[in-house]
Amino acid sequence: MPSSDSRTADVNHDTVGESCSAAELAVRRYVPNSLRPDQWAAIADFTVDIALRLNPSHPKRAIESMRTLSQFIHWARTQGLPLDVELIFDPDTVEGYIAGGCPHLAASSRATRRAYLRSYGRQVTTTAPWPPSIRPLRQDYAVVPYTDAEVARLLEVAASQRTTTQRRHLQALLALGLGAGLFPKESWAVTTNDLMEKHGVLCLKVPGDRSRVVPILPPHDDTLRAIWRDDPGSTLLGYVAPEWDRSRLSNLLGKSEFPPGTPVIKLHRLRATWFLHHMRNLVPLNELSKVAGVSTAKTFGHLMRYLPDLPEAEVFALMTRR
CATH class of the missing domain: 1.10.443.10 (Intergrase catalytic core)
Structure with missing residues (x-):
């Protein structure tokens, strides 16, 4: 049974040499378990390119970014968006994903994912209209049992x-x-x-x-x-x-x-x-x-x-x- 959201395989068809950093190797070898092979193949090159542009400094950071990016970019594709950095990493697209694309996440996890995606968007886009601040996703903490x-x-x-x-x-x-x-x-x-x-x-x-x-x-x-x-x-x-x-x-x-x-x-x-x-x-x-x-x-x-x-x-x- 898998212990993480990735498995190692040569699916990106990149030549990974010894000159690659450990973080870059983690990016290039990452394959999400949450997507079917055909779904991943459709976005793999685009996702890897974005992740490398973020310049991850550690393999753990690289895997975290690939997990977040792969799920987000796949969702964007299901919404009919082309693999265009400015369109996918637009504030409205990110907000749409957080609102309806990851319902299995708790509010605190969605807040973390939103923060990552907003940070990524600011780093990889040049024209997307990123606002300076947003309303916090998580309000005052309260213990509310299920009915x-x-x-x-x-x-x-x-x-x-x-x-x-x-x-x-x-x-x-x-x-x-x-x-x-x-x-x-x-x-x-x-x-x-x-x-x-x-x-x-x-x-x-x-x-x-x-x-x-x-x-x-x-x-x-x-x-x-x-x-x-x-x-x-x-x-x-x-x-x-x-x-x-x-x-x-x-x-x-x-x-x-x-x-x-x-x-x-x-x-x-x-x-x-x-x-x-x-x-x-x-x-x-x-x-x-x-x-x-x-x-x-x-x-x-x-x-x-x-x-x-x-x-x-x-x-x-x-x-x-x-």
Whole structure:
């Protein structure tokens, strides 16, 4: 299973000599997994030329730029644009791509991609009307859990993916967020070896600085149990991302299909939804904080507005128990 959004092949038909820098080699040898060979062939030379004009200083930077450029330029082609630098790297084209061409990206990732493309546009164009500043894509941060209807829709979309790999990626991602409440970075590291049975339920032993044991919320335990059975020893996501990859979620979901109206997947919202479920079920906050790996009440404060009001008599009964 691929660990990044590229594979090495001589598809650009360039003669790569020993005089090439490591960054240039990375550009010339890059092939995106997110595109079919015929799609890549149609834009490869143009994309490589743009990437080399950006003068990447390091192979990692080169790969990041090629990933961003290949997806953006392919999208521009699907919109009927010719391979013209001034037309493709026009502010309106970039804004159109960010608004509708990468719905699988979280707002923060779209903001990063927009910043890259705007920087690229300023470097490679001479007449495109780049404005000096834009409205920030990401507004004040807020923890907003998914509604029950949104969760149901996400699970439905995950189950309807066309390939086994796509289903594995999306269902496991939802299970780790909605079923275990993992921090975003934790989802990439856990493996089937971290699953265990304890007190009659499936649990996940989370490694790292916030090591803890998390009971898996049904029905997501069935998803993780099936992965444990069918692919022992693997990462639960079925995907290994490079340490330096800044677009892990984008690369993981790059081939997934999201029908119109599908909620955008944001890992912090999956975790917030898990939190809220347990708060609604009156799990003691002290114990919930231990299982969640937090030491402050900040998240609880964000989510209190989403808790239902209890009948007054029930509240009074709880508060007068001995």
